[in-house]
Every structure is written in C-alpha cells, then in structure tokens.
Amino acid sequence: MTFLNPILLWGLPAALLPVAIHLLNRLRFRSVKWAAMMFLISATRSSTRRARLRHYLILLCRVLVILFLVLALSRPTIGGWLGGTMAGAPDTVIILLDRSASMEATDLRRQCSKREHALRLFAQAAAESAATSRFVLIESVLRTPHEIATPAVLAGLALASATDTAADIPAMFQAALDYLIRNKTGRTELWVASDLQASNWLPQRRDWLQLGAQLAALPQDVRVRLLALSDGYQHNVAVGLQHAQRRVGATPQTLGLALDISSAVPRPDVFPMIITLDGTRSQVDLTLNTPTLHYQRNLELLAGKPAGGWGKVELPADDNLRDNSCYFVYGDDVPLAAVVVSDTPAVARYLRLAASPVSGRFGRACEVLAPREAATMAWQELALLIWQAPPPCRRDGAGDPDVRHRRWHGPLSSSREKRPCRGRRAVRGRAARPPVGRHRHGQHRQAVSRTGMGST
Template sequence: MTFLEPLLLWGLPLALLPVIIHLFNRLRHRSINWAAMMFLLSATRKSTRYAKLRQWLILLFRVLALLVLIVAISRPLAGGWIGWMLHPAPDAIIMVLDRSASMEARLPGGSASKRAEAARLLAQTAKGYEETSRFILFDTALRTPQEIGDPLSLPQLSVAAATDTAADLPATLQAVLDWVTRTRPGNLEIWLASDLQRSNWQPDSDRWLAITTQLAGLPQNVRVRLLAMDQPPAGESSSIAITEVHRRYRSEPPELDLVINIERNNPAQAVLPLTVANDGNRAQVDLQVQGQSFRYRHKMVIESATAAGWGRVEIPSDDNPRDNSAYFVFGPPVVLKTAVISTDPAAGRVLQLSAAPIPGDTNRVADLLSVEQAESAPLADYSLVLWNAPLPKGEAAKKLRQFAEGGGSVGIFAPGDPGQFEGLAYGETQTAETDKSWALSRWEEKEGLLAKTDEGLSLPLNELFFTRRQPLSGEKNVLAAFEDGGPFLVRRVTGRGEIVFCASSPSPEWSNLREGLVLVPLVQRLLENGGRRFTQAGQMVCGQLGEAASGETWISVDGYKDPRTQAGVYRSGNRLVAVNRPAAEDEPEILDSGKARSLFGRVRVQLFAEPKQGESKLQSELWRAFLFAMLLFLLAEAILALPPKPEPAAPRLAREGGPA
C-alpha cells in the first residue's frame, strides 16, 4: 500500500488521544475504602466486569476511528486483487491532443482530418467514464489544462480546433507532470493522440529520460494509452514554405525576391500551379517540379524602394490544406552594418570594401575598428564581424561568442599567430616554396556560402592561389579544401548564428583574395545571413508571436485569427509580421509506434487498438473505504455509550390482613 499524502501519516500518534484522556480522567479520582461499600461491591461484581468491558470497547472504537481518519486523509492506494476489485475507473483521465499542422491531413477514404477524428475517438471512449472520472485536456498548442464536463463536446471546443503550430510532445508531457504534481489526483490515465511525426516527438531529446523518471516515480498508478494517427496520405500531397524574403533595393523597378521551398511525397515530374497574391494583385506561375524537394526564386515588382506591404503564395489544395499557403511581409530597406577588426591595414581595407563595395550605399556600412575599440563596441547593432587579428581571448572572446549565438555572422581570417577559438585551432604559418602556391580543388557549390549565383554561375574558386596559410584543426564542417586535402574554409554553427574560419588572409602577401571575385560574394552572403535577424524580423513561426508579444496587441489583417495558433499577417501599430507554420511540420518522417512506446521506459503504454492488459496491477484509492470504517467505529462507540435501560420497580407488598 502506498499513500498520495504520506506526510500526514506523522499524525498517527494522535490516535492515542482517547487513551491519554482516559488516563488523565482516572488520575482525577482517588479510591477511599469504606466498610459499607464492600458489601455493595461484592453484590455488583458481575455487573462491574461488564461495565469495564464496555468501557474498553468504547475506548478501542474511539482509537480506531481516529486511526482510520488519519489514514483516509493520507489517501492510501492499494494494488493487486484489492486494487482490481476497487478499480471501476481512473480518478482522472488526461487527454493530450496533438494540434500540429500535420494533424490536419485528411484520413484515407474520408474527409475528416486526423485531428478531428482523434478528438471524436477520444470523446467516444471517454463517454464510458463520464460518471466516474474527471477529464482534463492538454493541447500541444497552448499546453494549459482545460477541464471538460461533457466529453462529447470535445470536438467542438476551441482548444481542440485546427492550428498551424508544431507540437512539442516532451514539453506538453512536462506540463502534464507539473499539473499532476500540483493537484495530486488519484489513479491516472494519460490518453495521447498524435500522428507520431518525428520532429514533434523529438525522440533524441534528453527530456524524455526526465519525463519517464518522473512518471515512474509518481505514488499513484499511471498508464499511457496511445492513439496513433499515423496513416500515410492516400494521394499526392505537397507543401509550400517561404524561407527568405529579400528586397532588391537597387534594381529598377524595385523588386522583391522570395525564396520558396516545395516538398512533395511524389518525386515524379509534374506541373504545379503557384499563385502569388500581393496588394490585391494575383499572378500565377506554372512550375515544372521534380523530386521531393524543390526550391524556386520568385521575383516580383513592388511599388517603390521604400514600400511596405504583405502577400501570400499558394498551391492547389490537397490532403492537408494547412500546408498549401504561406505569408510574407516586406518593409523599407534595413541598414546592414559590418565591423572589421584587423591589425593589417591593407587586409582591413580589402575586407571593408568587400562588406560595403558601393560608395554612397547607405544600406551597407562597414566600420574599421581596432581590437580595443571592438571590445567596447555595441556588436548587437551589427550583422557581421570580420576578424583579421590575433584570436580573441577573455571578455573579447565571450562577447564575440554571444554575438554569434544571437544570430550574427563572424568571419575569421588567418591571424598569423597560432591560437584557438570556439573549438577550432590555427597552427603555425606555412609558406609556399618560391614560385609555387596552393590552389583549391574541392568546394561545396550546391548551397551555402560558396553556392552558384542566381544565374547558375560558379564562383571562380579555381582561380585563387595562396602563398601563405595556417592549418585548421578541430571538429569542423569543411566548405572548401586545398589540393592536398587541408581545409581552406570551415563553418561552425553557434546558437542562431555562424562562425566561418578561413585558413588564409586577403593580405597581398598571403593570397589573391583581394581581387574580390570570391571574397565579395562570400562576405555579402555572410552579411545577409547575419542580417536576417533584422531583415527577416517580420517573419515568425506560428506560436512564436504569442511568446514575443509582451503585452502588444496584434490584429489580423487577413481575417479573424488567433496570432498564437493561426498563420497569417498581423499588425501592431506600424509593424507587420507574417506568421507561418514551422518548417519542421513539412518533414515527412513518422516515428514507429514501437519506438514511441519505448520512449516511456518503465511506464506502461497501451495502444487504443489493444485489449486492456495488466488490470490486476492497477492501483485504487481506498480513502472512501477508510471513511466508511470510521463511521462504523463511531456508530459502534455511540451504541456502547448509551446508558442501560432502568430495571422495572418491584410491586409493593400489601399490609397483612388488607387487600392486596
């Protein structure tokens, strides 16, 4: 037997209060021997034995009544056959409903979505427990408890409606655990309905171990029932997402550049109509798509170089209408600033011109700073830091690391002296033999910093030559390498930003990088990546706006929508924000139901399709039985405490000779 409130068992000694009171009462009376009483005591000895027995029974029942009362308020649980006999239904049923965008896929052969069907099945199953159990709903979008009176109303509730959010299952289960710890319900079942999308379950997260440990450590019995809505789509399905929005502010007329990703479950070549709506205008483009992933750049003319607005891209509706559209916003150009720190004046000037190559361009600004100035400069205002000096240490290194973690880009060029920063180390400087140099033989040009241009042209990395270099060592992602296999350009992701290490320098004594054919595109791409936290500030994923609102009032400009759960365009004052579903919702990988069950460790997990097993191991609360026993003890004590009935008086004898 276990207890939900074990600390209250410290009150068990209070059950001895009737005994203590009885002993104190005996001390109040003193026995005095009186000769005349000896005859009376002898005459009533038999009745005295009965009176003592009754008093001892009254005392026993009072002690037992207090004892079972203390045990009852400690909320005992019993397992085995007792738990099976006393387990008609769980005390609380927690329903966890996956409301992610992927749950809006229609079931094969029907028109209902996976979410709607899951809500219906949960409500139908809960109907059988309506008279005996409490129902608490946790949805993955809001993760707040909602008690439900009538389980059949579940499909109609707003907290069970469709959303454009992702589902963080570990975070939702942690919210459930927090509620259980706070409210301490009795016997408990968790009904979990999900499509088992891997990105939502995050099976590699360390949080699962903490969750299963807490679940297994609860004093009450917990069982998880899994409703797996993992049916594959019946027909072809496509999703669309906008990954980047760029203004071509120097083009004439001004243009907006949209980078669009399309994911498909059928890799065969097909024609996919794309509709782009902006400012009341609609344009359609027929895309020749092939493969499961397809990237498309769409250029559209905007009113002026400083215009602001919003729009939407759409593809034809399919099995999941939630992933067939995406939103974008645009505003006036944002100034992108670069901080150049260099101890070599010539190399510093080359880097400065690479970051701001057009004089008079107010949207590209490059500041040349000394190492001392960089330590006090407000790096949060910059998009890119180019470092061509001895590697930072101490507070300077910490500041540069925080800048990258916050979303900035850092480019580090060979410092000349050996050193280490963020797990990458520069070795001793190597100098090529006379009339010889190193060249590059391998680089990544499909995507990233060295990718081909929009016109499909490759960057001329094969024309670069290097007379000096510093070997790079450490865990790294190599973007380009020398002919002898040594890394030339290495990228490290840090937080929301990136750090790129170059094995050479733009100084004339080191290489011909100063010519700019490779350096300028490389630096400009780094600048754009680091500037996304400014230029893409109007692009958010669903669920993020509610966290970042901080008391702001957001109003939908394309209908009545909830900014916490619905994709769309929202306005707060003069600020426009496009909210789209998370990119992870387009990932097709589904978790195997067996793998999902194994994530719960020692906690019993049962699929809804399986018969109930292990009922003999169920636990049930016994406090009602203990309260009933207390009432019986008090009733017995009251009956014994009743005074005995008086004996009827004997009739008086008539005087002698008179009438009787």
C-alpha cells in the same frame, strides 16, 4: 497489444505440439489381432464422422490451451479501446492533444482532419466513463492543464482548435507528470492523440528516459493510451517562405521570393503554384523530382505603387490544407525609435550610445528624456524604451500598472533610491511593435514576412 515478457513468445510454436503428436501417433501404430471385428466395422461405419469432428475439436482445444498459456506467460497488455473498456473507468483522464499543423491533415475517408477525428474518438471513448472520471486537457500550445467536463466539449473549445504551431510532446508529458504529482490523482490514464511526427515527439531528447522513470515511480496506476494517427499523407505538397526581399536599387524594383517546396513523395507531374502580389495573380508550373525544392523568383513591383504591399503563394488543395499557402508583406524600412528615460545625464549618454551608436544611421534613432518628460513620448512609434529612473507609480504609492512594459525588449530600469510618488505620473501610450520577420543590417529596405505554415 504489447507484451511484458516478449521473449516467451518464442514458445508459440509449442502450440503445434498437439498436432505433431497427433500426426506422429497416426504414423506410429501397432498391430493387434482382434476378434470383435464386426463391432469395429459397424462403429467405424456409423459414428466416424461425428467422432472425428469431436476429436479434431479436442485437438483444437489443446492447441488453444497451449497458445493461451504462452500468451498469458508473456504478460500481454491490451491497449487501444479494448483495453480501456476492460480496465474500467479510470479516476482521471488526461488528454494530451497534439495541435500541431500536421494534425490538420485531412483524411479523405473520414472527411475530417486528424485532430477532429481524435476529438471525436475521445468523445466516444469517454462516453461510458464520463460520469465517474475527471478529464483534464493538456494541449500542445499552452501545455497548461485545463479541466473539462467531458471530451465531448472539446470540439467547441478554442483550446482544441487548429493551430500552425509545432508540438513538444515531451513537454506535454512533463506537464501531465507535474499535474499527477501535484494533484495526487488516483488511477489515471493518459490519452495521447498525435500523428507521431518526429519533430513533435523529439525521440532524441533525453527527457524521455527521465519521464518514463518518473511515470513508473508514481504510486498511482498510470496507463498511457496512444491514439496514433500516423497515416502518412498520400498527396501533400507544402510551401514555406524562406524570405521575401525587396531590392530598390534595380529598375524597376523587384521583390525576391525564396520558397521551400516539399513533398513526402516525388511529384513528377506538373502542378500549378499561384503567386499573388498586390492583387495580381500569376501562375508557375512546377514539378517535384526531389523531396524538397528551393524555389527563388523575382517579382517586379509596379512603379508608382505605395511603398508597401502584400502577397501570397498558393498550392492546389491536397491532404493537408494547412501548408498549401503562405503570405508575405513588404514595405519601406521603419526607423527604430528608442527613448532613454533617465535622470542621470552620464548614464543616459551611455545608454543612448548603446541604443543608437550613430544617430541617423542603421535605421536607428535614440532620444533622451527626463522622467518628468516621459508623458510626452509617442509610444506608438517607439521600438525600445530604456527607463533608468524610479518606476512611475500611482498616487497611492503602488506600482503604476498603466505603464506597459513590452516583453520583447523589457525595460532596463534601475532604482538606486526609492522615492514616494507624490502625484499621478501615469505614462500612457503604446510602443511601436517591432517588425516581425528577418532584419538584416546593411539593407536599405526591409521586408516583413509572415508565413502561414507552422512548424510541424
């Protein structure tokens, strides 16, 4: 419950005024000479108990009247599910679901994650208004409004499943605001389920002020109901991979792991950490006397093994299972092959130099092809395609959708003249995926790592 005029709550002690007056009256009495004492004594003897009880009940009623008056003047707004029940069913309910990794923390009492618990509560809360309300889901990954029949179906939706990502709550509110403006909904409630992580809510963002003003300026009645799942972790140790670096100069070859291990509370007790490298498990005993531990370890690679491999780091199970393990891979450097498709030799020369300044060095190589030779490209091995020619198109003159432009680089293309396509010049293939992970110049080998923990 919140109050719109909280300063009036200072008037709450006024509820004690009837009690104070009662006590003062008891202390300040006057004497009266009385003749009919026989009736007075009889009345005191016979009906004092009931009358006193009634008197105290009246006193209690007076206290409650003042109490309710002060509370009413403070303009309370009832939140939670009680407020929702009293306000009746809204026209539209927009569910803002925080799917960040921290929402997968398991509560031992409920035996489910916070996200699952939130979905369950949403389903229960919407049970009465499901027939009259429209439900829209905005989750933290896509932040796109999806209309759903009822929150009861959320448990089976991939859109509401667990992720390892972080959440941008202000952006989710902005998406909800855009939806409200665009669809002109009636009385609307925003149901927010989150564990109130500062990294997700971003309280320092200035968007909040603008969002608040925009929500308040909406013509329809918009209420925000927050399902705060802010119960902290009692026991949670997280591990994250900072980098995994293969060193080939040393004998034997080693793989250097840099891990970040953190805990909400210090763990002075010893707990094991299992490191698996190419199927070989090893255990390290750790203690956490500080909230964060930067742990480095060199793992010896077996001689005669293939050039690449993988491994993972595991911690014992705790409240949050999602941050107890991380994975890494390693392997030989893959030369980054680039192709410049151009029908202008001078331009092609500059583009080739930009893609690979020194051929054969820095792990980069570039080849110049004419547009008619593009069909011979090995797409699977390419890291970069620079197309400086009219785009290939189908026989009917439309743009050829088979050419797969990769977003991660984006083809550099320019068309100085438009020429109609006379034949099918579809170029099929698949560009080589660039290595995911850190790429450092000057290193002979490059490790490719992937962590299993999302940002929380």
